Amino acid sequence: MQQSQQLTSEQQIRELLASWTQAVQAKDLSRVMAIYAPHIRSFDAIQKLQFRGVEVYRAHWENCMSHCGGGPSVFQMAQLEVEANVDLAFSHALIQCGGTNEQGEVQGCWMRTTQCWRKTAGQWQVVHEHFSVPFDMVSNEAMFSLQPD
Amino acid sequence: MQQSQQLTSEQQIRELLASWTQAVQAKDLSRVMAIYAPHIRSFDAIQKLQFRGVEVYRAHWENCMSHCGGGPSVFQMAQLEVEANVDLAFSHALIQCGGTNEQGEVQGCWMRTTQCWRKTAGQWQVVHEHFSVPFDMVSNEAMFSLQPD
Numbered sequence: 001m002q003q004s005q006q007l008t009s010e011q012q013i014r015e016l017l018a019s020w021t022q023a024v025q026a027k028d029l030s031r032v033m034a035i036y037a038p039h040i041r042s043f044d045a046i047q048k049l050q051f052r053g054v055e056v057y058r059a060h061w062e063n064c065m066s067h068c069g070g071g072p073s074v075f076q077m078a079q080l081e082v083e084a085n086v087d088l089a090f091s092h093a094l095i096q097c098g099g100t101n102e103q104g105e106v107q108g109c110w111m112r113t114t115q116c117w118r119k120t121a122g123q124w125q126v127v128h129e130h131f132s133v134p135f136d137m138v139s140n141e142a143m144f145s146l147q148p149d
Numbered sequence: 150m151q152q153s154q155q156l157t158s159e160q161q162i163r164e165l166l167a168s169w170t171q172a173v174q175a176k177d178l179s180r181v182m183a184i185y186a187p188h189i190r191s192f193d194a195i196q197k198l199q200f201r202g203v204e205v206y207r208a209h210w211e212n213c214m215s216h217c218g219g220g221p222s223v224f225q226m227a228q229l230e231v232e233a234n235v236d237l238a239f240s241h242a243l244i245q246c247g248g249t250n251e252q253g254e255v256q257g258c259w260m261r262t263t264q265c266w267r268k269t270a271g272q273w274q275v276v277h278e279h280f281s282v283p284f285d286m287v288s289n290e291a292m293f294s295l296q297p298d
Contacts, residue, residue, distance in 0.1 A: 033192065041241065043261035046286050049243060049295045050261065065285070068192045081190065083267060083276065087245050088237045092190065094198060101187060106174040112192035112199065114263050116239040125231065128241050130263045132281030135291040137195050137216070142284040142291065145197045 009084035012124055013091055013117060017077065024075040027065050034060050037118065037125035045111060045131040067099075074098040074108045078148055089117040089124065094148050095131075109133060109144035160231035161273055162240055162266060166226065166273055173224040176214050182207050186267065186274035194260060194280040216248075223247040223257045238266040238273065244280075244296050258282060258293035 016035055023031035033054060042051040044060065051057045065073075080093035091114070100105015116128035133142040165184055172180035182203060191200040193209065200206045214222075229242040240263070247257015265277035282291040 019160060042282065043241070043263065043281065045281070046283050047261055047292075048283060049297060060183070081277075083237060083265070085234065085237050088232060088234050088239070090239050090277065092265070092279070093191070110198055112234065112279065112281075114192065114277065116232070116241070116263070116265070128230075128239065130241070130249070130261065130279045130281065132192065132194070132261075132279065133284060134195050135195065135282060135284065139287045140291050140293070143196075144289070148198060 009086065009089055009119075009124075010082045013082045013089050014080070014086055016124055017080065017091060017093075017115070021077055025073050027073060029058070029093075030063060032061055035124075035126050036129075037120070037127045040126060041128050043128075043130040043132070045133055064127070074100070074106055074136065077113070087119040089119075091115045091117070108143050110146055110148060158235065158238055158268075158273075159231045161217075162231045162233055162238050163229070165273055166229065166240060166264070168244075170224050170226055174222050176222060178207070178211060178214065182208060184275050186208075186269070186276045189275060190277050192279040192281070193276075194282055223249070223255055226262070233266070236268040238268075240264045240266070258291075259295055259297060 038054050040043050040054050040057055042057050044051060046137045051060050074096055076096045077093040082091040093113055095099050095111050095113045096108055097111050098106060100106055111131055111133050114130040115126045116126050136143050169184050182284055185203050187203050189203050189206055191206050193200060198234045200209050225245045226242040231240045242262055244262045245257055245262050247255060248258045249255055260280055260282050263279040266273050267276045284290060285292050
Protein backbone atom coordinates (compact mmCIF):
# COMPACT_ATOMS: atom_id res chain seq x y z
CA MET A 1 0.00 0.00 0.00
CA GLN A 2 2.74 2.45 0.91
CA GLN A 3 4.80 1.44 -2.16
CA SER A 4 1.70 1.94 -4.31
CA GLN A 5 1.16 5.40 -2.76
CA GLN A 6 4.77 6.35 -3.47
CA LEU A 7 4.49 5.33 -7.12
CA THR A 8 1.26 7.26 -7.47
CA SER A 9 2.73 10.43 -5.95
CA GLU A 10 5.76 10.27 -8.25
CA GLN A 11 3.54 9.70 -11.29
CA GLN A 12 1.36 12.65 -10.30
CA ILE A 13 4.40 14.93 -9.98
CA ARG A 14 5.78 13.80 -13.36
CA GLU A 15 2.43 14.46 -15.03
CA LEU A 16 2.19 17.91 -13.42
CA LEU A 17 5.70 18.78 -14.62
CA ALA A 18 4.96 17.56 -18.16
CA SER A 19 1.85 19.74 -18.27
CA TRP A 20 3.75 22.67 -16.75
CA THR A 21 6.62 22.53 -19.28
CA GLN A 22 4.04 22.44 -22.10
CA ALA A 23 2.38 25.50 -20.55
CA VAL A 24 5.71 27.37 -20.48
CA GLN A 25 6.39 26.44 -24.12
CA ALA A 26 2.92 27.72 -25.03
CA LYS A 27 3.42 30.88 -22.90
CA ASP A 28 0.13 30.06 -21.15
CA LEU A 29 0.76 32.07 -17.98
CA SER A 30 -2.34 30.92 -16.07
CA ARG A 31 -1.46 27.25 -16.64
CA VAL A 32 2.18 27.94 -15.70
CA MET A 33 1.11 29.50 -12.42
CA ALA A 34 -1.37 26.69 -11.60
CA ILE A 35 1.28 24.50 -9.95
CA TYR A 36 2.40 27.11 -7.39
CA ALA A 37 1.20 27.39 -3.79
CA PRO A 38 -0.02 30.86 -2.70
CA HIS A 39 3.07 31.24 -0.47
CA ILE A 40 5.60 30.03 -3.10
CA ARG A 41 9.20 31.02 -2.33
CA SER A 42 11.22 31.10 -5.52
CA PHE A 43 14.98 31.37 -5.99
CA ASP A 44 14.99 32.27 -9.70
CA ALA A 45 18.02 32.39 -12.01
CA ILE A 46 17.88 36.15 -12.59
CA GLN A 47 17.39 39.55 -11.01
CA LYS A 48 16.70 38.95 -7.28
CA LEU A 49 17.70 36.64 -4.43
CA GLN A 50 14.11 35.52 -3.99
CA PHE A 51 10.47 36.05 -4.95
CA ARG A 52 7.79 35.44 -2.31
CA GLY A 53 4.10 34.85 -3.00
CA VAL A 54 2.32 33.81 -6.15
CA GLU A 55 1.34 37.34 -7.26
CA VAL A 56 4.92 38.62 -7.13
CA TYR A 57 6.14 35.48 -8.88
CA ARG A 58 3.44 35.74 -11.57
CA ALA A 59 4.62 39.27 -12.44
CA HIS A 60 8.18 37.95 -12.70
CA TRP A 61 7.14 35.05 -14.97
CA GLU A 62 5.23 37.51 -17.18
CA ASN A 63 8.35 39.67 -17.46
CA CYS A 64 10.49 36.63 -18.30
CA MET A 65 8.11 35.48 -21.02
CA SER A 66 8.30 38.90 -22.66
CA HIS A 67 12.07 38.34 -23.14
CA CYS A 68 11.70 35.01 -24.96
CA GLY A 69 11.10 36.25 -28.52
CA GLY A 70 8.04 35.82 -30.66
CA GLY A 71 8.46 32.16 -31.61
CA PRO A 72 7.75 29.05 -29.56
CA SER A 73 9.74 28.78 -26.34
CA VAL A 74 12.27 26.05 -25.68
CA PHE A 75 11.68 24.58 -22.23
CA GLN A 76 12.62 20.91 -22.08
CA MET A 77 13.55 18.85 -19.01
CA ALA A 78 16.21 16.14 -19.02
CA GLN A 79 17.38 13.72 -16.33
CA LEU A 80 14.31 14.42 -14.19
CA GLU A 81 14.40 12.70 -10.79
CA VAL A 82 11.47 12.67 -8.35
CA GLU A 83 11.21 11.50 -4.74
CA ALA A 84 7.77 11.55 -3.15
CA ASN A 85 5.76 10.10 -0.30
CA VAL A 86 2.20 10.72 0.78
CA ASP A 87 2.33 14.54 1.15
CA LEU A 88 5.90 15.79 0.46
CA ALA A 89 8.00 15.51 -2.67
CA PHE A 90 10.95 17.04 -4.47
CA SER A 91 12.04 16.94 -8.09
CA HIS A 92 15.23 18.04 -9.84
CA ALA A 93 16.25 18.17 -13.48
CA LEU A 94 18.37 19.85 -16.10
CA ILE A 95 16.31 22.12 -18.29
CA GLN A 96 17.00 23.51 -21.71
CA CYS A 97 15.64 27.02 -21.68
CA GLY A 98 15.43 29.61 -24.41
CA GLY A 99 13.50 30.99 -27.33
CA THR A 100 13.44 31.50 -31.06
CA ASN A 101 14.65 34.78 -32.52
CA GLU A 102 13.21 36.64 -35.51
CA GLN A 103 15.41 34.59 -37.84
CA GLY A 104 13.87 31.38 -36.46
CA GLU A 105 17.08 30.42 -34.65
CA VAL A 106 16.85 28.69 -31.28
CA GLN A 107 18.81 30.58 -28.60
CA GLY A 108 19.13 29.09 -25.16
CA CYS A 109 21.18 27.32 -22.53
CA TRP A 110 21.03 24.48 -20.05
CA MET A 111 19.87 25.39 -16.56
CA ARG A 112 19.10 23.46 -13.39
CA THR A 113 15.72 23.34 -11.66
CA THR A 114 14.61 22.03 -8.26
CA GLN A 115 10.97 21.95 -7.17
CA CYS A 116 9.74 21.18 -3.65
CA TRP A 117 6.14 20.02 -3.33
CA ARG A 118 3.48 19.71 -0.65
CA LYS A 119 0.12 17.98 -1.10
CA THR A 120 -2.65 20.14 0.36
CA ALA A 121 -6.35 19.20 0.21
CA GLY A 122 -5.51 16.44 -2.27
CA GLN A 123 -3.56 18.71 -4.63
CA TRP A 124 0.22 18.77 -5.18
CA GLN A 125 1.60 22.33 -5.16
CA VAL A 126 5.12 23.72 -5.58
CA VAL A 127 5.95 25.56 -2.36
CA HIS A 128 9.60 26.23 -3.28
CA GLU A 129 11.41 26.48 -6.62
CA HIS A 130 15.08 27.02 -7.45
CA PHE A 131 16.38 27.81 -10.97
CA SER A 132 19.96 28.63 -11.80
CA VAL A 133 22.92 28.67 -14.16
CA PRO A 134 26.42 28.11 -12.71
CA PHE A 135 28.90 30.97 -12.99
CA ASP A 136 32.58 30.96 -13.93
CA MET A 137 34.85 31.89 -11.02
CA VAL A 138 37.34 33.78 -13.24
CA SER A 139 35.01 35.88 -15.41
CA ASN A 140 32.05 35.85 -12.95
CA GLU A 141 29.82 35.26 -15.98
CA ALA A 142 26.96 32.78 -16.19
CA MET A 143 28.09 29.62 -18.03
CA PHE A 144 25.57 29.38 -20.87
CA SER A 145 27.49 26.87 -22.99
CA LEU A 146 27.59 23.92 -20.56
CA GLN A 147 26.19 20.65 -21.89
CA PRO A 148 24.70 17.75 -19.87
CA ASP A 149 27.02 14.83 -19.18
CA MET B 150 1.64 11.58 17.06
CA GLN B 151 2.04 12.67 13.47
CA GLN B 152 2.38 16.33 14.52
CA SER B 153 5.01 15.32 17.07
CA GLN B 154 6.92 13.38 14.38
CA GLN B 155 6.84 16.40 12.06
CA LEU B 156 8.28 18.70 14.71
CA THR B 157 10.99 16.20 15.51
CA SER B 158 12.00 15.80 11.88
CA GLU B 159 12.21 19.57 11.40
CA GLN B 160 14.27 19.96 14.57
CA GLN B 161 16.63 17.20 13.43
CA ILE B 162 17.15 18.90 10.05
CA ARG B 163 17.78 22.27 11.70
CA GLU B 164 20.35 20.73 14.04
CA LEU B 165 22.09 18.96 11.16
CA LEU B 166 22.27 22.22 9.18
CA ALA B 167 23.63 24.13 12.19
CA SER B 168 26.36 21.53 12.63
CA TRP B 169 27.06 21.47 8.88
CA THR B 170 27.46 25.27 8.60
CA GLN B 171 29.86 25.18 11.57
CA ALA B 172 31.81 22.43 9.78
CA VAL B 173 32.08 24.58 6.62
CA GLN B 174 33.24 27.58 8.68
CA ALA B 175 35.88 25.34 10.30
CA LYS B 176 36.85 23.82 6.92
CA ASP B 177 36.31 20.38 8.45
CA LEU B 178 35.77 18.50 5.18
CA SER B 179 34.84 15.12 6.74
CA ARG B 180 32.13 16.76 8.87
CA VAL B 181 30.92 18.78 5.88
CA MET B 182 30.54 15.60 3.81
CA ALA B 183 28.79 13.68 6.62
CA ILE B 184 25.33 14.96 5.68
CA TYR B 185 25.43 13.74 2.06
CA ALA B 186 23.96 10.48 0.75
CA PRO B 187 26.35 8.32 -1.33
CA HIS B 188 24.31 9.11 -4.47
CA ILE B 189 24.09 12.89 -3.83
CA ARG B 190 23.20 14.95 -6.92
CA SER B 191 24.44 18.50 -6.52
CA PHE B 192 23.68 21.57 -8.62
CA ASP B 193 26.48 23.81 -7.33
CA ALA B 194 26.90 27.54 -7.98
CA ILE B 195 30.09 27.19 -10.01
CA GLN B 196 31.89 25.26 -12.71
CA LYS B 197 29.52 22.45 -13.82
CA LEU B 198 25.83 21.75 -14.36
CA GLN B 199 25.92 18.95 -11.80
CA PHE B 200 28.07 16.75 -9.56
CA ARG B 201 26.97 13.15 -8.97
CA GLY B 202 28.15 10.93 -6.11
CA VAL B 203 29.77 11.79 -2.81
CA GLU B 204 33.37 11.19 -3.97
CA VAL B 205 33.07 13.57 -6.92
CA TYR B 206 31.34 16.12 -4.71
CA ARG B 207 33.96 15.77 -1.97
CA ALA B 208 36.72 16.65 -4.47
CA HIS B 209 34.70 19.70 -5.54
CA TRP B 210 34.20 20.85 -1.92
CA GLU B 211 37.94 20.45 -1.28
CA ASN B 212 38.67 22.60 -4.32
CA CYS B 213 36.16 25.25 -3.18
CA MET B 214 37.66 25.40 0.30
CA SER B 215 41.11 26.03 -1.16
CA HIS B 216 39.73 29.25 -2.74
CA CYS B 217 38.38 30.67 0.53
CA GLY B 218 41.55 32.30 1.88
CA GLY B 219 43.47 31.42 5.02
CA GLY B 220 41.16 32.95 7.62
CA PRO B 221 37.87 31.65 8.97
CA SER B 222 35.15 31.14 6.37
CA VAL B 223 31.89 33.06 6.36
CA PHE B 224 29.00 30.63 5.88
CA GLN B 225 25.87 31.84 7.62
CA MET B 226 22.27 30.90 6.86
CA ALA B 227 19.36 33.36 7.07
CA GLN B 228 15.62 32.90 6.58
CA LEU B 229 15.92 29.11 6.82
CA GLU B 230 12.66 27.28 6.15
CA VAL B 231 12.20 23.52 6.62
CA GLU B 232 9.32 21.20 5.69
CA ALA B 233 9.57 17.61 6.84
CA ASN B 234 7.52 14.51 7.48
CA VAL B 235 8.54 11.04 8.56
CA ASP B 236 11.15 10.27 5.86
CA LEU B 237 11.29 13.17 3.35
CA ALA B 238 12.20 16.81 3.91
CA PHE B 239 13.41 19.92 2.15
CA SER B 240 15.05 23.08 3.42
CA HIS B 241 15.82 26.41 1.76
CA ALA B 242 17.68 29.48 2.93
CA LEU B 243 19.74 32.48 1.96
CA ILE B 244 23.37 31.97 2.80
CA GLN B 245 26.18 34.47 3.24
CA CYS B 246 29.22 32.85 1.74
CA GLY B 247 32.81 34.03 1.60
CA GLY B 248 36.16 34.22 3.31
CA THR B 249 38.71 36.47 4.91
CA ASN B 250 41.62 37.78 2.85
CA GLU B 251 45.22 38.31 4.01
CA GLN B 252 44.29 41.80 5.26
CA GLY B 253 41.59 40.29 7.48
CA GLU B 254 38.78 41.69 5.33
CA VAL B 255 35.62 39.64 4.84
CA GLN B 256 34.85 39.09 1.16
CA GLY B 257 31.65 37.36 0.19
CA CYS B 258 28.12 37.51 -1.17
CA TRP B 259 24.61 36.27 -0.53
CA MET B 260 23.67 33.01 -2.23
CA ARG B 261 20.64 30.71 -2.15
CA THR B 262 20.68 27.08 -1.01
CA THR B 263 18.12 24.30 -1.25
CA GLN B 264 18.62 20.87 0.34
CA CYS B 265 16.44 17.81 -0.24
CA TRP B 266 16.56 15.10 2.42
CA ARG B 267 15.66 11.43 2.77
CA LYS B 268 15.74 9.48 6.05
CA THR B 269 17.44 6.12 5.52
CA ALA B 270 18.05 3.62 8.34
CA GLY B 271 17.14 6.28 10.90
CA GLN B 272 19.54 8.89 9.50
CA TRP B 273 18.65 12.05 7.57
CA GLN B 274 20.84 12.50 4.47
CA VAL B 275 20.96 15.17 1.77
CA VAL B 276 20.21 13.43 -1.54
CA HIS B 277 20.04 16.63 -3.59
CA GLU B 278 21.55 20.09 -3.10
CA HIS B 279 21.22 23.29 -5.13
CA PHE B 280 23.41 26.39 -4.61
CA SER B 281 23.34 29.48 -6.77
CA VAL B 282 23.74 33.19 -7.31
CA PRO B 283 21.33 34.98 -9.68
CA PHE B 284 22.81 36.55 -12.82
CA ASP B 285 22.13 39.91 -14.45
CA MET B 286 20.40 39.59 -17.84
CA VAL B 287 22.26 42.57 -19.33
CA SER B 288 25.86 41.87 -18.24
CA ASN B 289 25.40 38.09 -17.79
CA GLU B 290 27.43 38.47 -14.58
CA ALA B 291 26.65 36.86 -11.23
CA MET B 292 24.96 39.40 -8.92
CA PHE B 293 27.24 39.38 -5.88
CA SER B 294 25.95 42.59 -4.30
CA LEU B 295 22.31 41.57 -3.70
CA GLN B 296 21.08 41.92 -0.11
CA PRO B 297 18.25 39.99 1.59
CA ASP B 298 14.89 41.77 1.79
